[in-house]
Amino acid sequence: MPELPEVETIRKSIEPFLANAIVTAVDVREARLRCPVNSTDFSRWIIGNRIVSVARRSKYLIWQLENDASVIIHLGMSGRLGIFAADAAIETHTHVIFHLDSSIQVRYRDPRRFGLVEVTPPQAFATWFRFTNLGVEPLSAAFNHHYVANLLKKSKKPIKNWIMDAQNVVGVGNIYANEALFKAGIHPIRPANSLKNDEQRRLVESVKSVLTAAIDKGGTTLNDFRNARSEPGFFQLDLAVYQNDGQVCGSCGAIIERIVMSGRSTFYCPSCQR
Template sequence: MPELAEIETLKLYLAEHIIGDKITNYTQRRNKLRYELTKDLASYLINATIIDITRRAKYLNIYLNNDYVLTYHLGMSGRITIQLENYQLQKHDHIIIGLQSGKQLVFNDARRFGMVYISPSNQVSDQHYLKTLGAEPLEEEFDTEYLLKKLLSKKIAIKLALMDNKIVVGVGNIYAAESLFMAKINPLRPSNTLTREEVYTLVSSIKQVLEKAIKAGGTTLRDFVGVDGKPGYFKQELNVYGRIGLPCYICGHKIEKIKQSGRSTFFCPDCQNGSQKDLL
Protein backbone atom coordinates (compact mmCIF):
# COMPACT_ATOMS: atom_id res chain seq x y z
CA MET A 1 0.00 0.00 0.00
CA PRO A 2 1.37 3.44 -0.88
CA GLU A 3 2.32 5.35 2.26
CA LEU A 4 2.86 9.01 3.08
CA ALA A 5 6.16 9.32 1.24
CA GLU A 6 4.65 7.91 -1.94
CA ILE A 7 1.65 10.26 -1.81
CA GLU A 8 3.88 13.24 -1.09
CA THR A 9 6.07 12.30 -4.06
CA LEU A 10 2.95 12.01 -6.20
CA LYS A 11 1.69 15.40 -5.00
CA LEU A 12 4.96 17.14 -5.81
CA TYR A 13 5.08 15.68 -9.32
CA LEU A 14 1.46 16.52 -10.11
CA ALA A 15 1.88 20.05 -8.79
CA GLU A 16 4.78 20.54 -11.18
CA HIS A 17 2.94 19.24 -14.24
CA ILE A 18 -0.80 19.94 -14.05
CA ILE A 19 -1.46 23.03 -11.92
CA GLY A 20 -2.97 25.66 -14.21
CA ASP A 21 -4.25 23.06 -16.66
CA LYS A 22 -7.94 22.99 -17.56
CA ILE A 23 -10.08 19.83 -17.48
CA THR A 24 -11.71 19.33 -20.87
CA ASN A 25 -13.13 15.82 -20.67
CA TYR A 26 -13.85 13.03 -18.23
CA THR A 27 -14.19 9.26 -18.67
CA GLN A 28 -15.44 6.92 -15.93
CA ARG A 29 -15.33 3.20 -16.67
CA ARG A 30 -17.07 1.95 -13.52
CA ASN A 31 -19.45 3.42 -10.94
CA LYS A 32 -17.89 1.89 -7.84
CA LEU A 33 -14.41 1.49 -6.43
CA ARG A 34 -14.26 0.92 -2.69
CA TYR A 35 -17.42 3.01 -2.48
CA GLU A 36 -19.95 4.31 -4.97
CA LEU A 37 -18.62 7.27 -6.94
CA THR A 38 -20.52 10.56 -6.90
CA LYS A 39 -23.14 10.60 -9.64
CA ASP A 40 -22.43 12.98 -12.51
CA LEU A 41 -18.88 13.58 -11.29
CA ALA A 42 -18.06 15.00 -14.71
CA SER A 43 -20.27 18.04 -14.08
CA TYR A 44 -17.99 19.14 -11.22
CA LEU A 45 -14.82 18.70 -13.27
CA ILE A 46 -15.25 19.65 -16.92
CA ASN A 47 -14.16 23.25 -17.68
CA ALA A 48 -12.61 23.61 -14.20
CA THR A 49 -8.95 24.61 -13.86
CA ILE A 50 -6.58 22.92 -11.40
CA ILE A 51 -5.28 25.62 -9.04
CA ASP A 52 -3.59 23.67 -6.22
CA ILE A 53 -2.72 20.17 -5.00
CA THR A 54 -2.28 19.23 -1.36
CA ARG A 55 -1.88 16.09 0.72
CA ARG A 56 -3.59 15.20 4.01
CA ALA A 57 -2.37 11.87 5.40
CA LYS A 58 -2.64 9.54 2.39
CA TYR A 59 -5.34 11.60 0.70
CA LEU A 60 -4.50 13.70 -2.35
CA ASN A 61 -6.59 16.86 -2.78
CA ILE A 62 -6.85 18.54 -6.18
CA TYR A 63 -8.31 22.04 -5.82
CA LEU A 64 -10.34 23.47 -8.71
CA ASN A 65 -11.18 27.08 -9.54
CA ASN A 66 -14.91 26.33 -9.21
CA ASP A 67 -14.51 25.92 -5.42
CA TYR A 68 -14.57 22.13 -5.46
CA VAL A 69 -11.89 19.62 -4.49
CA LEU A 70 -11.32 16.23 -6.09
CA THR A 71 -9.88 13.85 -3.49
CA TYR A 72 -8.10 10.57 -4.22
CA HIS A 73 -7.06 7.75 -1.92
CA LEU A 74 -4.99 5.08 -3.66
CA GLY A 75 -6.06 2.22 -1.42
CA MET A 76 -4.00 -0.96 -1.79
CA SER A 77 -2.92 -0.79 -5.40
CA GLY A 78 -4.11 2.48 -6.89
CA ARG A 79 -1.91 4.54 -9.22
CA ILE A 80 -2.26 7.97 -10.73
CA THR A 81 -0.16 8.60 -13.81
CA ILE A 82 0.10 11.34 -16.39
CA GLN A 83 -0.31 10.03 -19.93
CA LEU A 84 -0.34 11.63 -23.38
CA GLU A 85 -3.27 11.77 -25.81
CA ASN A 86 -2.19 8.64 -27.69
CA TYR A 87 -2.24 6.53 -24.50
CA GLN A 88 -3.99 3.17 -24.88
CA LEU A 89 -6.27 2.49 -21.93
CA GLN A 90 -5.34 -0.46 -19.72
CA LYS A 91 -7.62 -3.03 -18.09
CA HIS A 92 -7.84 -1.37 -14.67
CA ASP A 93 -7.91 2.28 -15.76
CA HIS A 94 -11.11 3.46 -14.07
CA ILE A 95 -11.05 7.26 -14.23
CA ILE A 96 -9.44 9.30 -17.00
CA ILE A 97 -9.34 13.09 -16.83
CA GLY A 98 -8.41 14.86 -20.06
CA LEU A 99 -6.58 18.19 -19.83
CA GLN A 100 -6.37 21.10 -22.23
CA SER A 101 -2.63 20.56 -22.58
CA GLY A 102 -3.26 17.14 -24.08
CA LYS A 103 -2.21 15.30 -20.95
CA GLN A 104 -4.43 12.72 -19.30
CA LEU A 105 -4.65 12.01 -15.59
CA VAL A 106 -5.29 8.27 -15.32
CA PHE A 107 -6.39 6.48 -12.16
CA ASN A 108 -5.67 2.74 -12.30
CA ASP A 109 -6.65 0.39 -9.47
CA ALA A 110 -6.54 -3.36 -9.94
CA ARG A 111 -7.93 -4.21 -6.49
CA ARG A 112 -10.46 -1.37 -6.48
CA PHE A 113 -9.82 -0.35 -2.86
CA GLY A 114 -9.16 3.22 -3.95
CA MET A 115 -11.52 6.07 -3.20
CA VAL A 116 -12.49 9.21 -5.13
CA TYR A 117 -14.53 12.03 -3.61
CA ILE A 118 -15.74 15.49 -4.61
CA SER A 119 -16.48 18.17 -2.01
CA PRO A 120 -16.75 21.95 -1.68
CA SER A 121 -13.30 23.40 -1.01
CA ASN A 122 -14.41 25.12 2.19
CA GLN A 123 -15.69 21.83 3.61
CA VAL A 124 -12.78 19.50 2.84
CA SER A 125 -11.47 19.28 6.41
CA ASP A 126 -14.98 18.47 7.67
CA GLN A 127 -15.38 15.38 5.48
CA HIS A 128 -15.71 12.13 7.43
CA TYR A 129 -12.53 10.69 5.96
CA LEU A 130 -10.41 13.65 7.12
CA LYS A 131 -11.91 15.18 10.25
CA THR A 132 -10.63 12.59 12.79
CA LEU A 133 -7.05 12.48 11.55
CA GLY A 134 -4.10 13.17 13.83
CA ALA A 135 -1.03 15.34 13.28
CA GLU A 136 0.99 15.43 10.08
CA PRO A 137 4.42 13.96 10.94
CA LEU A 138 6.37 16.50 8.90
CA GLU A 139 4.61 19.54 10.34
CA GLU A 140 5.80 21.52 13.38
CA GLU A 141 2.76 20.47 15.42
CA PHE A 142 4.14 16.92 15.51
CA ASP A 143 6.75 17.40 18.21
CA THR A 144 7.87 15.82 21.49
CA GLU A 145 5.12 17.40 23.59
CA TYR A 146 2.37 16.38 21.16
CA LEU A 147 3.44 12.73 20.88
CA LEU A 148 4.25 12.39 24.59
CA LYS A 149 0.75 13.57 25.46
CA LYS A 150 -0.84 11.16 22.98
CA LEU A 151 1.16 8.19 24.30
CA LEU A 152 0.70 8.92 27.99
CA SER A 153 -2.43 6.80 28.37
CA LYS A 154 -1.64 4.26 25.65
CA LYS A 155 -0.60 0.77 26.76
CA ILE A 156 -0.50 -0.60 23.22
CA ALA A 157 2.82 -1.37 21.54
CA ILE A 158 4.55 1.73 20.21
CA LYS A 159 4.62 0.33 16.67
CA LEU A 160 0.81 0.10 16.69
CA ALA A 161 0.48 3.60 18.14
CA LEU A 162 2.53 5.03 15.28
CA MET A 163 0.15 3.37 12.82
CA ASP A 164 -2.92 4.89 14.48
CA ASN A 165 -4.08 7.72 12.20
CA LYS A 166 -5.80 9.42 15.12
CA ILE A 167 -2.35 9.96 16.67
CA VAL A 168 -0.17 10.63 13.64
CA VAL A 169 -1.07 10.19 9.99
CA GLY A 170 0.64 8.38 7.19
CA VAL A 171 3.61 6.82 8.96
CA GLY A 172 2.47 3.32 7.99
CA ASN A 173 4.07 -0.06 8.49
CA ILE A 174 7.34 0.43 6.63
CA TYR A 175 8.28 3.80 8.00
CA ALA A 176 7.17 2.95 11.54
CA ALA A 177 9.58 0.02 11.54
CA GLU A 178 12.39 2.10 10.08
CA SER A 179 11.81 4.99 12.50
CA LEU A 180 11.80 2.71 15.54
CA PHE A 181 15.05 1.17 14.38
CA MET A 182 16.67 4.58 13.97
CA ALA A 183 15.44 5.57 17.44
CA LYS A 184 16.62 2.22 18.91
CA ILE A 185 13.19 1.48 20.37
CA ASN A 186 11.70 -2.02 20.39
CA PRO A 187 8.38 -2.12 18.49
CA LEU A 188 6.79 -4.08 21.34
CA ARG A 189 7.43 -1.43 24.01
CA PRO A 190 4.20 -0.23 25.63
CA SER A 191 3.68 3.31 24.39
CA ASN A 192 3.28 4.84 27.84
CA THR A 193 6.69 3.56 28.98
CA LEU A 194 8.68 5.76 26.60
CA THR A 195 10.66 8.53 28.25
CA ARG A 196 10.62 12.13 27.09
CA GLU A 197 14.09 11.64 25.64
CA GLU A 198 12.98 8.54 23.72
CA VAL A 199 9.94 10.35 22.36
CA TYR A 200 12.13 13.26 21.27
CA THR A 201 14.42 10.83 19.44
CA LEU A 202 11.46 8.99 17.89
CA VAL A 203 9.86 12.18 16.56
CA SER A 204 13.18 13.20 15.03
CA SER A 205 13.64 9.73 13.52
CA ILE A 206 10.16 9.71 11.94
CA LYS A 207 10.80 13.07 10.30
CA GLN A 208 14.23 12.00 9.03
CA VAL A 209 13.01 8.68 7.63
CA LEU A 210 10.06 10.27 5.83
CA GLU A 211 12.08 13.16 4.44
CA LYS A 212 14.71 10.74 3.15
CA ALA A 213 12.01 8.55 1.57
CA ILE A 214 10.37 11.52 -0.14
CA LYS A 215 13.71 12.71 -1.47
CA ALA A 216 14.33 9.21 -2.85
CA GLY A 217 10.91 9.08 -4.53
CA GLY A 218 9.03 6.74 -2.22
CA THR A 219 9.41 3.04 -1.57
CA THR A 220 9.32 0.43 -4.34
CA LEU A 221 6.87 -2.19 -3.10
CA ARG A 222 4.62 -4.30 -5.31
CA ASP A 223 2.22 -2.00 -7.13
CA PHE A 224 3.56 1.45 -6.33
CA VAL A 225 5.07 3.54 -9.08
CA GLY A 226 5.37 7.28 -9.31
CA VAL A 227 3.08 9.43 -11.41
CA ASP A 228 5.58 9.24 -14.26
CA GLY A 229 5.41 5.44 -14.22
CA LYS A 230 8.82 5.04 -12.58
CA PRO A 231 9.23 3.13 -9.30
CA GLY A 232 10.37 4.72 -6.06
CA TYR A 233 13.94 4.06 -4.95
CA PHE A 234 13.86 4.03 -1.15
CA LYS A 235 13.55 0.26 -0.68
CA GLN A 236 17.23 -0.33 -1.32
CA GLU A 237 18.01 1.86 1.70
CA LEU A 238 15.72 0.15 4.23
CA ASN A 239 17.50 -0.96 7.39
CA VAL A 240 15.08 -3.55 8.76
CA TYR A 241 11.87 -3.80 6.74
CA GLY A 242 11.84 -6.96 4.60
CA ARG A 243 15.33 -8.01 5.81
CA ILE A 244 14.38 -11.00 7.99
CA GLY A 245 17.42 -13.19 8.73
CA LEU A 246 19.88 -10.72 7.24
CA PRO A 247 22.55 -9.08 9.40
CA CYS A 248 21.81 -5.71 10.98
CA TYR A 249 23.89 -2.99 9.35
CA ILE A 250 24.84 -1.68 12.80
CA CYS A 251 25.54 -4.71 15.01
CA GLY A 252 25.44 -7.72 12.69
CA HIS A 253 22.61 -9.46 14.60
CA LYS A 254 19.98 -11.11 12.40
CA ILE A 255 16.89 -9.03 11.72
CA GLU A 256 13.78 -10.63 13.22
CA LYS A 257 10.16 -10.60 12.08
CA ILE A 258 7.06 -10.72 14.28
CA LYS A 259 3.36 -10.11 13.74
CA GLN A 260 1.53 -7.18 15.31
CA SER A 261 -2.20 -6.89 14.64
CA GLY A 262 -1.75 -9.01 11.54
CA ARG A 263 1.05 -6.84 10.11
CA SER A 264 4.68 -7.85 9.75
CA THR A 265 7.16 -6.03 11.97
CA PHE A 266 10.90 -6.18 11.34
CA PHE A 267 13.45 -5.14 13.95
CA CYS A 268 16.90 -5.78 15.38
CA PRO A 269 16.54 -7.23 18.91
CA ASP A 270 20.09 -6.18 19.77
CA CYS A 271 19.93 -2.54 18.66
CA GLN A 272 16.33 -2.06 19.71
CA ASN A 273 16.53 -2.74 23.43
CA GLY A 274 15.83 -6.40 24.11
CA SER A 275 14.33 -9.41 22.37
CA GLN A 276 10.66 -10.17 21.93
CA LYS A 277 10.54 -12.58 24.85
CA ASP A 278 11.88 -9.93 27.24
CA LEU A 279 8.85 -7.74 26.58
CA LEU A 280 6.06 -10.33 26.73
Protein backbone atom coordinates in the same frame (compact mmCIF):
# COMPACT_ATOMS: atom_id res chain seq x y z
CA MET B 1 1.18 0.64 -1.48
CA PRO B 2 1.72 4.27 -0.76
CA GLU B 3 2.54 5.86 2.52
CA LEU B 4 3.23 9.55 3.01
CA PRO B 5 6.51 9.65 1.03
CA GLU B 6 4.96 7.92 -1.98
CA VAL B 7 1.87 10.14 -1.94
CA GLU B 8 4.05 13.22 -1.59
CA THR B 9 6.22 11.98 -4.48
CA ILE B 10 3.13 11.67 -6.65
CA ARG B 11 1.92 15.09 -5.55
CA LYS B 12 5.17 16.75 -6.53
CA SER B 13 5.43 14.92 -9.85
CA ILE B 14 1.83 15.51 -10.89
CA GLU B 15 1.33 19.13 -9.86
CA PRO B 16 3.19 20.62 -12.86
CA PHE B 17 0.76 18.82 -15.17
CA LEU B 18 -2.35 19.74 -13.20
CA ALA B 19 -1.81 23.32 -12.06
CA ASN B 20 -3.71 25.68 -14.34
CA ALA B 21 -5.27 22.85 -16.39
CA ILE B 22 -9.00 22.57 -16.98
CA VAL B 23 -10.73 19.22 -16.53
CA THR B 24 -12.67 18.70 -19.75
CA ALA B 25 -14.12 15.25 -19.08
CA VAL B 26 -13.99 12.37 -16.61
CA ASP B 27 -14.47 8.74 -17.65
CA VAL B 28 -15.47 6.42 -14.82
CA ARG B 29 -14.72 2.97 -16.20
CA GLU B 30 -15.15 1.15 -12.90
CA ALA B 31 -17.04 2.84 -10.07
CA ARG B 32 -16.60 0.10 -7.48
CA LEU B 33 -13.71 1.41 -5.41
CA ARG B 34 -13.71 1.58 -1.60
CA CYS B 35 -16.69 3.86 -2.03
CA PRO B 36 -18.65 4.12 -5.31
CA VAL B 37 -17.29 6.80 -7.64
CA ASN B 38 -20.00 9.40 -8.23
CA SER B 39 -20.01 10.62 -11.85
CA THR B 40 -22.67 13.20 -11.10
CA ASP B 41 -20.34 14.99 -8.70
CA PHE B 42 -17.75 15.32 -11.45
CA SER B 43 -20.32 16.76 -13.85
CA ARG B 44 -21.59 19.20 -11.28
CA TRP B 45 -18.39 20.49 -9.69
CA ILE B 46 -15.31 19.47 -11.64
CA ILE B 47 -15.79 19.34 -15.41
CA GLY B 48 -15.09 22.69 -17.04
CA ASN B 49 -13.26 23.99 -14.00
CA ARG B 50 -9.62 24.91 -13.58
CA ILE B 51 -7.23 23.18 -11.19
CA VAL B 52 -5.25 25.60 -9.05
CA SER B 53 -2.92 23.33 -7.08
CA VAL B 54 -2.42 19.83 -5.70
CA ALA B 55 -2.16 19.43 -1.94
CA ARG B 56 -1.74 16.47 0.38
CA ARG B 57 -3.30 15.74 3.76
CA SER B 58 -2.35 12.42 5.32
CA LYS B 59 -2.31 9.94 2.42
CA TYR B 60 -4.96 11.87 0.50
CA LEU B 61 -4.18 13.88 -2.62
CA ILE B 62 -6.35 16.96 -3.02
CA TRP B 63 -6.80 18.75 -6.32
CA GLN B 64 -7.95 22.25 -5.45
CA LEU B 65 -10.08 23.88 -8.12
CA GLU B 66 -10.74 27.49 -8.90
CA ASN B 67 -14.41 27.13 -7.91
CA ASP B 68 -13.24 25.89 -4.48
CA ALA B 69 -14.41 22.34 -5.15
CA SER B 70 -11.81 19.60 -4.90
CA VAL B 71 -11.01 16.11 -6.10
CA ILE B 72 -9.88 13.80 -3.31
CA ILE B 73 -7.84 10.73 -4.21
CA HIS B 74 -6.57 7.94 -1.96
CA LEU B 75 -4.41 5.21 -3.46
CA GLY B 76 -5.21 2.43 -0.99
CA MET B 77 -2.74 -0.45 -1.32
CA SER B 78 -2.30 -0.68 -5.08
CA GLY B 79 -3.45 2.66 -6.51
CA ARG B 80 -1.47 4.61 -9.06
CA LEU B 81 -1.93 8.02 -10.61
CA GLY B 82 -0.14 8.67 -13.87
CA ILE B 83 0.13 11.10 -16.76
CA PHE B 84 -0.60 9.66 -20.21
CA ALA B 85 -0.95 10.84 -23.78
CA ALA B 86 -4.55 10.61 -24.95
CA ASP B 87 -3.68 7.86 -27.42
CA ALA B 88 -1.67 5.71 -24.98
CA ALA B 89 -2.97 2.16 -24.52
CA ILE B 90 -5.21 1.82 -21.47
CA GLU B 91 -3.80 -0.59 -18.91
CA THR B 92 -6.02 -3.07 -17.08
CA HIS B 93 -7.56 -1.80 -13.84
CA THR B 94 -7.63 1.77 -15.09
CA HIS B 95 -10.79 2.92 -13.33
CA VAL B 96 -10.96 6.68 -13.78
CA ILE B 97 -9.56 8.85 -16.59
CA PHE B 98 -9.41 12.62 -16.24
CA HIS B 99 -9.15 14.48 -19.55
CA LEU B 100 -7.37 17.83 -19.40
CA ASP B 101 -7.53 20.74 -21.83
CA SER B 102 -3.80 20.29 -22.40
CA SER B 103 -4.82 17.07 -24.17
CA ILE B 104 -3.04 14.85 -21.66
CA GLN B 105 -4.85 12.46 -19.35
CA VAL B 106 -4.50 11.63 -15.68
CA ARG B 107 -5.33 7.98 -15.13
CA TYR B 108 -6.22 6.33 -11.82
CA ARG B 109 -5.34 2.64 -11.80
CA ASP B 110 -5.91 0.35 -8.83
CA PRO B 111 -6.00 -3.46 -9.15
CA ARG B 112 -7.21 -4.10 -5.61
CA ARG B 113 -9.72 -1.22 -5.58
CA PHE B 114 -9.03 -0.26 -1.96
CA GLY B 115 -8.57 3.34 -3.05
CA LEU B 116 -10.91 6.27 -3.33
CA VAL B 117 -11.79 8.97 -5.87
CA GLU B 118 -14.33 11.53 -4.74
CA VAL B 119 -15.38 15.15 -4.99
CA THR B 120 -15.95 17.75 -2.33
CA PRO B 121 -18.32 20.55 -3.32
CA PRO B 122 -17.23 24.20 -3.04
CA GLN B 123 -16.47 25.29 0.53
CA ALA B 124 -16.81 21.73 1.82
CA PHE B 125 -13.16 20.77 1.86
CA ALA B 126 -12.11 22.33 5.15
CA THR B 127 -14.71 20.36 7.07
CA TRP B 128 -14.73 17.20 4.95
CA PHE B 129 -15.58 14.22 7.15
CA ARG B 130 -12.53 12.17 6.16
CA PHE B 131 -10.24 14.80 7.63
CA THR B 132 -12.01 15.58 10.87
CA ASN B 133 -10.45 12.85 12.99
CA LEU B 134 -6.94 12.96 11.59
CA GLY B 135 -3.91 13.61 13.77
CA VAL B 136 -1.04 15.94 12.96
CA GLU B 137 1.19 15.88 9.91
CA PRO B 138 4.47 14.19 10.86
CA LEU B 139 6.62 16.72 9.01
CA SER B 140 4.91 19.71 10.59
CA ALA B 141 6.02 21.55 13.72
CA ALA B 142 2.86 20.28 15.41
CA PHE B 143 4.40 16.80 15.55
CA ASN B 144 6.81 17.42 18.37
CA HIS B 145 7.85 15.95 21.70
CA HIS B 146 5.24 17.84 23.68
CA TYR B 147 2.38 16.61 21.44
CA VAL B 148 3.61 13.02 21.39
CA ALA B 149 4.36 12.75 25.10
CA ASN B 150 0.88 13.93 25.97
CA LEU B 151 -0.80 11.28 23.79
CA LEU B 152 1.59 8.41 24.47
CA LYS B 153 0.88 8.44 28.18
CA LYS B 154 -2.82 7.76 27.49
CA SER B 155 -2.25 4.65 25.38
CA LYS B 156 -1.23 1.11 26.21
CA LYS B 157 -1.20 -0.09 22.62
CA PRO B 158 2.10 -1.27 21.13
CA ILE B 159 4.17 1.68 19.93
CA LYS B 160 4.19 0.36 16.37
CA ASN B 161 0.40 0.36 16.27
CA TRP B 162 0.37 3.77 17.92
CA ILE B 163 2.44 5.45 15.22
CA MET B 164 0.38 3.76 12.49
CA ASP B 165 -2.84 5.15 14.01
CA ALA B 166 -3.83 8.18 11.93
CA GLN B 167 -5.65 9.71 14.88
CA ASN B 168 -2.24 10.28 16.45
CA VAL B 169 -0.03 11.08 13.46
CA VAL B 170 -0.87 10.57 9.79
CA GLY B 171 1.03 9.08 6.88
CA VAL B 172 3.09 6.44 8.68
CA GLY B 173 2.29 2.98 7.32
CA ASN B 174 3.89 -0.40 7.74
CA ILE B 175 7.21 0.28 6.00
CA TYR B 176 8.03 3.53 7.73
CA ALA B 177 6.73 2.48 11.14
CA ASN B 178 9.23 -0.39 11.07
CA GLU B 179 12.03 1.82 9.80
CA ALA B 180 11.42 4.66 12.23
CA LEU B 181 11.35 2.32 15.23
CA PHE B 182 14.62 0.76 14.14
CA LYS B 183 16.22 4.16 13.84
CA ALA B 184 14.87 5.17 17.25
CA GLY B 185 16.10 1.93 18.83
CA ILE B 186 12.64 1.09 20.17
CA HIS B 187 11.11 -2.39 20.14
CA PRO B 188 7.79 -2.41 18.24
CA ILE B 189 5.81 -4.20 20.96
CA ARG B 190 6.65 -1.70 23.70
CA PRO B 191 3.46 -0.19 25.18
CA ALA B 192 3.10 3.44 24.09
CA ASN B 193 2.98 4.64 27.68
CA SER B 194 6.23 2.89 28.57
CA LEU B 195 8.46 5.14 26.45
CA LYS B 196 10.92 7.25 28.41
CA ASN B 197 11.47 10.90 27.67
CA ASP B 198 14.52 10.38 25.48
CA GLU B 199 12.79 7.57 23.60
CA GLN B 200 9.84 9.82 22.86
CA ARG B 201 12.21 12.42 21.44
CA ARG B 202 14.04 9.85 19.34
CA LEU B 203 10.73 8.56 18.01
CA VAL B 204 9.69 12.02 16.81
CA GLU B 205 13.05 12.68 15.19
CA SER B 206 13.19 9.22 13.58
CA VAL B 207 9.74 9.49 12.04
CA LYS B 208 10.62 12.87 10.59
CA SER B 209 14.04 11.85 9.27
CA VAL B 210 12.91 8.53 7.77
CA LEU B 211 9.97 10.14 5.95
CA THR B 212 12.14 13.02 4.73
CA ALA B 213 14.84 10.67 3.45
CA ALA B 214 12.23 8.57 1.66
CA ILE B 215 10.73 11.64 -0.03
CA ASP B 216 14.24 12.66 -1.12
CA LYS B 217 14.63 9.23 -2.77
CA GLY B 218 11.26 9.47 -4.53
CA GLY B 219 9.56 6.90 -2.29
CA THR B 220 9.93 3.13 -1.90
CA THR B 221 9.32 0.90 -4.92
CA LEU B 222 8.89 -2.66 -3.65
CA ASN B 223 6.76 -3.78 -6.56
CA ASP B 224 4.65 -1.39 -8.49
CA PHE B 225 4.99 2.08 -7.03
CA ARG B 226 5.65 4.73 -9.68
CA ASN B 227 5.39 8.51 -9.62
CA ALA B 228 3.14 10.39 -12.04
CA ARG B 229 5.76 10.01 -14.79
CA SER B 230 5.89 6.22 -14.14
CA GLU B 231 9.37 6.43 -12.59
CA PRO B 232 10.21 4.24 -9.56
CA GLY B 233 11.54 5.45 -6.22
CA PHE B 234 14.80 4.33 -4.63
CA PHE B 235 14.31 4.27 -0.87
CA GLN B 236 13.98 0.46 -0.96
CA LEU B 237 17.77 0.46 -1.23
CA ASP B 238 18.00 2.20 2.14
CA LEU B 239 15.55 0.03 4.10
CA ALA B 240 17.23 -1.13 7.31
CA VAL B 241 14.74 -3.75 8.52
CA TYR B 242 11.60 -3.90 6.36
CA GLN B 243 11.46 -7.32 4.68
CA ASN B 244 15.04 -7.92 5.82
CA ASP B 245 14.25 -10.76 8.23
CA GLY B 246 17.01 -13.35 8.41
CA GLN B 247 19.59 -10.83 7.26
CA VAL B 248 22.36 -9.23 9.28
CA CYS B 249 21.60 -5.91 10.96
CA GLY B 250 23.85 -3.30 9.36
CA SER B 251 24.23 -1.61 12.69
CA CYS B 252 25.13 -4.42 15.12
CA GLY B 253 25.42 -7.71 13.22
CA ALA B 254 22.48 -9.44 14.89
CA ILE B 255 19.86 -11.19 12.75
CA ILE B 256 16.75 -9.17 11.93
CA GLU B 257 13.53 -10.84 13.05
CA ARG B 258 9.95 -10.89 11.77
CA ILE B 259 6.83 -11.10 13.92
CA VAL B 260 3.17 -10.39 13.14
CA MET B 261 1.39 -7.55 14.94
CA SER B 262 -2.29 -6.88 14.24
CA GLY B 263 -1.94 -8.94 11.10
CA ARG B 264 0.95 -6.88 9.73
CA SER B 265 4.51 -8.09 9.22
CA THR B 266 6.82 -6.43 11.70
CA PHE B 267 10.60 -6.35 11.32
CA TYR B 268 13.12 -5.35 13.95
CA CYS B 269 16.61 -5.89 15.25
CA PRO B 270 16.37 -7.71 18.60
CA SER B 271 19.68 -6.23 19.66
CA CYS B 272 19.34 -2.58 18.58
CA GLN B 273 15.68 -2.24 19.54
CA ARG B 274 14.72 -2.58 23.20
